[in-house]
Amino acid sequence: xxxxxxxxxxxxxxxxxxxxxxxxxxxxxxxxxxxxxxxxxxxxxxxxxxxxxxxxxxxxxxxxxxxxxxxxxxxxxxxxxxxxxxxxxxxxxxxxxxxxxxxxxxxxxxxxxxxxxxxxxxxxxxxxxxxxxxxxxxxxxxxxxxxxxxxxxxxxxxxxxxxxxxxxxxxxxxxxxxxxxxxxxxxxxxxxxxxxxxxxxxxxxxxxxxxxxxxxxxxxxxxxxxxxxxxxxxxxxxxxxxxxxxxxxxxxxxxxxxxxxxxxxxxxxxxxxxxxxxxxxxxxxxxxxxxxxxxxxxxxxxxxxxxxxxxxxxxxxxxxxxxxxxxxxxxxxxxxxxxxxxxxxxxxxxxxxxxxxxxxxxxxxxxxxxxxxxxxxxxxxxxxxxxxxxxxxxxxxxxxxxxxxxx
Amino acid sequence: xxxxxxxxxxxxxxxxxxxxxxxxxxxxxxxxxxxxxxxxxxxxxxxxxxxxxxxxxxxxxxxxxxxxxxxxxxxxxxxxxxxxxxxxxxxxxxxxxxxxxxxxxxxxxxxxxxxxxxxxxxxxxxxxxxxxxxxxxxxxxxxxxxxxxxxxxxxxxxxxxxxxxxxxxxxxxxxxx
Numbered sequence: 385x386x387x388x389x390x391x392x393x394x395x396x397x398x399x400x401x402x403x404x405x406x407x408x409x410x411x412x413x414x415x416x417x418x419x420x421x422x423x424x425x426x427x428x429x430x431x432x433x434x435x436x437x438x439x440x441x442x443x444x445x446x447x448x449x450x451x452x453x454x455x456x457x458x459x460x461x462x463x464x465x466x467x468x469x470x471x472x473x474x475x476x477x478x479x480x481x482x483x484x485x486x487x488x489x490x491x492x493x494x495x496x497x498x499x500x501x502x503x504x505x506x507x508x509x510x511x512x513x514x515x516x517x518x519x520x521x522x523x524x525x526x527x528x529x530x531x532x533x534x535x536x537x538x539x540x541x542x543x544x545x546x547x548x549x550x551x552x553x554x555x556x557x558x559x560x561x562x563x564x565x566x567x568x569x570x571x572x573x574x575x576x577x578x579x580x581x582x583x584x585x586x587x588x589x590x591x592x593x594x595x596x597x598x599x600x601x602x603x604x605x606x607x608x609x610x611x612x613x614x615x616x617x618x619x620x621x622x623x624x625x626x627x628x629x630x631x632x633x634x635x636x637x638x639x640x641x642x643x644x645x646x647x648x649x650x651x652x653x654x655x656x657x658x659x660x661x662x663x664x665x666x667x668x669x670x671x672x673x674x675x676x677x678x679x680x681x682x683x684x685x686x687x688x689x690x691x692x693x694x695x696x697x698x699x700x701x702x703x704x705x706x707x708x709x710x711x712x713x714x715x716x717x718x719x720x721x722x723x724x725x726x727x728x729x730x731x732x733x734x735x736x737x738x739x740x741x742x743x744x745x746x747x748x749x750x751x752x753x754x755x756x757x758x759x760x761x762x763x764x765x766x767x768x769x770x771x772x773x774x775x776x777x778x779x780x781x782x783x784x785x786x787x788x789x790x791x
Numbered sequence: 792x793x794x795x796x797x798x799x800x801x802x803x804x805x806x807x808x809x810x811x812x813x814x815x816x817x818x819x820x821x822x823x824x825x826x827x828x829x830x831x832x833x834x835x836x837x838x839x840x841x842x843x844x845x846x847x848x849x850x851x852x853x854x855x856x857x858x859x860x861x862x863x864x865x866x867x868x869x870x871x872x873x874x875x876x877x878x879x880x881x882x883x884x885x886x887x888x889x890x891x892x893x894x895x896x897x898x899x900x901x902x903x904x905x906x907x908x909x910x911x912x913x914x915x916x917x918x919x920x921x922x923x924x925x926x927x928x929x930x931x932x933x934x935x936x937x938x939x940x941x942x943x944x945x946x947x948x949x950x951x952x953x954x955x956x957x958x959x960x961x962x963x964x965x966x967x968x
Contacts, residue, residue, distance in 0.1 A: 390879045393931040397887035397924035399954050404920055406961035445898040466899055467906035503894030
């Protein structure tokens with residue numbers, strides 16, 4: 385119309401390009417699914433998940449984006465990628481994740497955006513639903529010398545204070561009907577001109593209840609490769625203690641004390657180890673809730689003769705009061721300090737340092753008062769952490785059970 | 792090695808954007824009548840536009856860039872006269888490449904790892920389109936008839952309607968199963 389055929393010529397590639405693109409117009413959206421080889425991992429373990437994308441039509445650009453929890457380390461290059469797909473093709477995109485911290489984490493959703501016809505047609509995003517992965521805590525192995533305050537079960541591995549068949553010598557006593565001949569102490573018998581036998585203490589199992597203070601989470605968690613915060617230490621220590629005590633045949637229960645009260649009933653056996661680790665993976669700090677102190681101190685949660693191991697950063701007055709109350713009730717209780725040494729609040733001003741030092745002094749004073757009240761407080765150091773304090777607790781339990789002991 | 796690969800992944804998306812910038816810059820420069828001093832000055836002023844379009848390929852800056860380029864072409868033709876056949880064909884291909892690479896860049900965010908097959912298929916398709924378009928463009932440019940005649944205008948209008956009808960037909964037809 386303007387006598388300019390060049391303008392019409394410039395439109396030719398666009399017309400050809402659009403026509404070629406529209407010839408391959410797709411009829412259906414691609415489908416996407418996420419498959420996990422396992423739903424349960426241990427800290428530090430790596431898993432290769434896979435995203436499958438299927439399409440019936442040719443697609444120019446398929447962008448697959450995988451989102452995960454921050455504690456499921458996903459390699460950046462694998463988190464999102466773009467590819468092209470032919471009609472009837474199934475693409476398998478491996479997604480390698482590494483469990484960086486215990487807990488219940490989510491992998492997904494996987495979002496697939498596709499376009500074709502030179503970007504002329506864009507498909508609505510296709511989403512594969514997220515899936516939950518349980519990451520079990522892994523702590524350094526724990527072992528303790530055989531010393532529990534109230535071994536009161538039927539049979540077990542702990543030395544009890546009751547006489548019976550066992551390996552621990554309690555003394556000598558006169559021979560009575562039913563005593564085995566190999567128990568006769570010949571030296572004493574010859575000296576006394578009367579039959580004496582070696583008396584032993586029986587070996588029994590015990591109840592152990594581990595209480596996790598989940599009121600606060602002190603410090604920054606760096607996952608399995610970084611620094612541990614108070615809850616990391618508590619959960620990993622609880623895992624190690626669980627494996628140890630259940631391995632020796634004891635009955636073990638777990639209690640989460642925070643803004644909610646959650647507990648795992650006391651049981652023995654290998655299945656309880658798996659149950660306990662799974663339970664530990666769900667420990668979390670709930671910001672708001674009801675005060676669970678009264679329920680915690682009730683007889684239903686904390687069995688009367690159980691050894692109580694309280695894993696706490698000792699930053700809340702409520703925990704200190706609970707420990708003092710338990711000691712007052714002559715319960716066998718050990719407090720394990722889980723506050724990481726590097727934990728401290730951010731610098732908020734010139735008084736921060738002074739306030740921090742004052743708080744530390746107050747905390748030290750509280751710990752001293754707890755020790756005076758009969759609650760041994762020990763820092764978690766892995767194997768052998770509780771040896772010394774368990775001996776003290778055992779002695780105190782014996783002293784408390786003697787006639788005339790002050791209650 | 793992994794870090795190097797990660798960088799290479801990032802580089803593919805960057806390369807597509809660099810192509811958008813390069814084609815955009817060429818689309819600004821080619822319509823100018825010769826690389827003279829005023830052209831260089833204009834190029835300096837127009838330089839940010841392809842860069843902005845490359846940075847945000849899914850923004851209106853890309854159509855804006857194409858519009859500025861075509862406006863330059865029309866104005867240059869008005870003042871200097873119609874361009875010869877070969878530059879016109881090259882310019883037509885250039886505009887299409889700018890459009891297609893910008894469309895690709897708009898669907899490839901910078902954080903994505905891009906499989907090489909994607910680029911290979913796109914490059915093959917673009918090459919095919921340009922190859923098919925070239926003789927058609929030459930045919931259009933060599934159409935017989937006096938410029939401005941009613942016959943040519945009528946033929947152009949019929950062709951435009953035909954093309955529009957073809958595209959509508961392609962859009963409305965049953966998709967490939």
